[in-house]
Amino acid sequence: MLLIDCPWCGTRDQREFTYGGDAAVKRPADPAAVSDKEWHDYVYIRVNPRGSHVELWHHNAGCRRWFKLRRDVVTHEMQGSAPIGSELEPPLPIAGRPGKP
Amino acid sequence: MSQLFRMAPGGAWAGLIDRSREIRFSFDGRTLRGHPGDTLASALLANGVRLVGRSFKYHRPRGIVGVGAEEPNALIQLRRGERTEPNVRATQIELHDGLEAESQNRWPSLGFDLGAVNSALSGLFPAGFYYKTFMWPASWWMFYETFIRRVAGMGKTATAADPDHYEHMHVHCDVLVVGGGPAGLMAARAAGRWGARVIVCDEGAALGGSVLGERLFIDGKPAPDWVRETEAELAAMPEVRLLARTTAFGYYDQNMVTLVERVADHVLMPGHHQPRQRLWLVRARRVVLATGAIERPIVFADNDRPGVMLASAARAYANRYAVIPGKRVVLFTCNDGAYATALDLADAGVDVAGIVDTRPDPTGPLPARARAAGLAIHAGHAVALAHGGKALSGVEIMALDGDRLTGSSRPLHCDVLAVSGGWNPAVHLFSQAQGKLRFDDILGSFVPDRAAQAVHVAGSAAGHFALGQCLAEGARAGADAARLAGFGDGTPPATPATSEDAPAPHRTLWAIPPIEPGKGKRFVDVQNDVTAEDVALAAREGYRSVEHLKRYTTLGMGTDQGKTSNITGLAILSGIVGEPIPKVGTTTFRAPYTPVTFGTLVGPEVGEHLDPIRHSAMHPWHVKAGAQFVNAGLWKRAQLYRRPGETEQQAIDREVLNTREKVGIVDVSTLGKIDIQGPDAVEFLNRVYTNAWSKLEIGRGRYGIMLREDGMVFDDGTTTRLGPNHFLMTTTTANAVRVMAWLEYWLQVQWPDLKVYVASVTEQWAAAALAGPLARLVLADAVEGLDVSNEALPFMGYATAHIAGIPVRVFRISFSGELGFEVNVAADHGMTVWEALMKAGEKHGIMPYGTEALGVLRIEKGHFVVGPEADGRTTADDLGLSGLVSKTKDFIGKRSLTRPALLAPDRLQLVGLMPLDKKDEIVRGCQLVADGPGSGRGARPPVPMEGVVTSNCYSATLGCWIALALVKAGRKRHGETLHAQSPLTGRSVPVKIVPNVFIDPEGARLRV
């Protein structure tokens, strides 16, 4: 069970949240202007990086805000969260991360 | 006579049992006696019971091996009837009055077991036996399963509902200490003194861990006394919580550790309102793992005879439980561990027949003390074979030359062989927490290396087994943990002095070769009957990774999860494949550490508490009216209102016909309702719905469908314009929550520039729908201040009014295809308004109808619903709704609609089905296949699928079964005959494709 930092409510239990996919996916500004291939990639293709990853989460049992969460999908380490529209800091190098004994 | 193996009272080390009280219990129907403080295992040994079970595969007689969680053999069927529990380790069952225990895996009795014939036929049970034997044909599997179950039978589960209840506790703490042994107690003391919130848990009945079974002194007093004093000091600290009988079994992300507390397993029955077990979900800032170590055996021929046990267990039975494990004991060791056992047992009056030590020249204080006590030491020797059947009668020992046996064998008579092959740190939780392990060549074991969470490991769990080291490391870890959690400066308390002798180096040794090939069985995993030969066979057959080895041989796959066998098996494999142990790998440790009952995991979330239940405001009315309810998500919806003497079908037919002919009323409060406001509300609706909303007038509603980005239909419903910038959207019951999150996603993530607010108001409004030709009359009688004529309130019109003096919203919409009105009212007044409508409808013959009739009405009208028809693969055009798809504006999912696959001519399209023979029932889920040779009943596969039946019902209006279906290019095939083939029943029904709207296709009834 993860602890997730909602930028509005603070650290809360995972059960209050819903995962919303890769935050890096960009919707084409004008869908009519893109090729079938570009649209297909936007709808269906997701990268599955090993390591740090920025995700969308929805605090559905809380403030009902969508936000960005940087998470290491290998270690499950939380690396910061931010409201939609603000940038997330890149992850710290391993040695400087909090929570490591 | 009883308790012949109980040591006499008196002396400095008389055990930690209460001899003043006697406990009566039964084992396999025999009444036996023990004392408070006993476990079932110690009490059985006290009574001379050696044979406690039969092995899984060969049904070989088995005895007690360990003293705690590691026990692989003594698995017990505990209690009877509804409270019975299989596979409980006798070593962890606290003895109590009236305890009933049965051995497992034997038939007809433990002493005479027919399955033991497997032992004689053991050549038929090689490694991978199940894979090799139980394969094809598939039709034999039924037979295989019966066979496996009868022969294997690992105990029985209760067949009645569990009468006990279970609790869940969610807690936060600064320092969680797992293990209440010397290291854990010192850690708790260190952290507790700095004021940190500390939880200490230990799986034992009392804190203290392994020192309760040792003759050691801490701080000048016997270790058990030091434990009691330390425990009292901790209990007096307000922020420290001590949990005995509590096993930490799972370590999850961000320092969440799950514990199971056995609240009432040590008594016959839980007290009134007392849970049997309690699950603790602990979120700790820091965790100290002081989980100790598990002694490992040495593999040799017939090492499974009852009486072969771990040296630490033999010692603990004597020291803690005052039980001598046998009359004459031989020790077999590669380290100093067995010497303490020999000395303690000799002091307790047991005849020590010899210490067989694989080390050529054992030196150091402990061997010296053994020599001084006159004990025979067979240095450079090994036990090569055990004798005996249901009990050990002796062993053969031989000299060792390196790893090989040499010379001739010599018998030693004994009824107990106490074995020590060294120690494996209990790294299970550390590894579960994603910590990396390192193989320590000196210890011959895996030890914690790099932690991945905020965790400290202290004492034996870290591979530091000396008592003084355990105490010092525990103190250090506790102080560090407290400091990192924000308490104190990291200064640990002083380490108390200990009496322990420094151990001499041990010699890592895993298995003794057989005296001659095939002589005796060398068990690695006694619970799953996996031998060293099985490991070798698996390696020869190419299973060279330990993960493959495990699955192929079932090594370590039993209820003990290989606590005494995994590493030994790994080491043997490593020797065979000629790769170092760390390269062969260690298996992943997974929760739970010891088995946890489902009752504990589920906790109080059973029966009515499984999920929250949602009731509409009119629920009590439906109950009184005798409704039968159905679950719709979390909602309870009235399914039908059966009258006395009616069948379900008769009730549904009556409700349908009454609605078609007179007037019906249905509770539609469960539909999702979303209030949408803001200057950009129209633009927002234009983007989320496929149709256009700009021209919708205030006071009018419109039906709309939403797509996902892949172009498939997501949800549908009506949205009504209440004001210039104010709309009320309805969604399907099933999708209400999803649509809300979906709208929030688009507003917050994709279109933050749109000035729109959305709010779920599903619970705020109760809703009742009137439907039928007489609906207007009913509404007119009930409503105040509203002209309900077709001119004033046309189809899809909206108005506000009062009913019974309460403000209501009236929407002229219809799902049934009849003249319809939906009345929304603040939920608190739902019942009043419902009753007012019922009263007004009385003289018009109003009847309530449930979801069954609702379903019939909608199938008769050919409406799709999300799920059966809109199954995530259907487009608006597939459903015949391309008229609702705007060509001019953009909306979510539009771009996908021109992808080639979505324009394919043979897409499945929504149609209606009628049976050719009116008596036939069309079953939902049927495959539709074409008419003609090579198809239909009796055809040989493959038969091309033409479509699938998505919804069906008996239509009282039409007097036959009808169905909706998705059929390839279905709209062009009206009039064609297909066969509805049910693979489940083997029945095939000829059906005709018809338009999906069965009743009033022009929609005239809606507009009267």
Ligand SMILES: [Zn+2]
């Ligand atoms: Zn929040």
